Amino acid sequence: MEEIFEAIKIASKEIKEVILLGDTAKSENENSTGDTQLKLDIASDIIIEKVFKRIPSIKEIVSEEQESIVSLNEDGEYLIAYDPLDGSSLVDVNLSVGSIYGIYKDNFSAKNIVASVYVVFGPRVEMVIAYENKVQLFRLSNDEFKYVKDIKLNDAGNLNATGSTQMNWTQTHKTLVNEMFKDGYYLRYSGGMVPDLHQILLKGGGLFSYPGTADKPKGKLRQLFEVFPFAFTYKCAGGDAIDGSKSIFEVETTHIHDTTPCFFGSLSEINRVLKVYSNNG
């Protein structure tokens, strides 16, 4: 596992350079979900695939930017699903973006995730590793990722980040959000799940949600590349993640690009979601 974390560090230093110097124009390609890929997405994807190809313990990889699974080593132990540069369109307005990695065993499913890593590219480059029930923060300084601290969520926080648009929220979701604001929660939403979830983690707690909506009943965020890795991070940090009625770790995957509604937070906010969603159907 350590060699995978080291490979991600190497890739992240290269991605940082691509963000600083790279071309943010649109390419002519579309990814499998139909989004127009930015050149930064493709460049980051190529960098990550290149470093993973050198690691014997990796059996298969799959990228949000690619159609199918790539086999690397028949005898490898780990399967990695990754989003090379989530929220890459935010680079154009100079907001933070990030890479997300889920490390699985046996198959790509929520119950088989064993570690997760994300890297935030903001004013600083930070990396958060969740493994063996610990969540650790590292910061890039003088070309090295240095350990900063372990991260633990409080039982409750005061931040609320919720995706999509009110026009497409269900009545239940509107009720949840309104009640939270009435109780004093602060709105914090940049449109990049990596910095938004990072902020909630580091500021002790709150709720991030991307619910099922009128236009996207199964939500927007992808299970393998985005939702399961962050669910694992939040769980290891003492919080939790649900799809509105059950644990994210019980969500079944039928296709590598499946999405799911998702809620990540400290325990008090997750219980609140369960209560509101079960009372309002």
Ligand code: AHM
């Ligand atoms: P992307 O993978 O196409 O970059 O989209 C994922 C991003 C997340 O980072 C973010 O939470 C979400 O899309 C924002 O969506 P919305 O603008 O609908 O709230």
Ligand code: MG
């Ligand atoms: Mg993404």
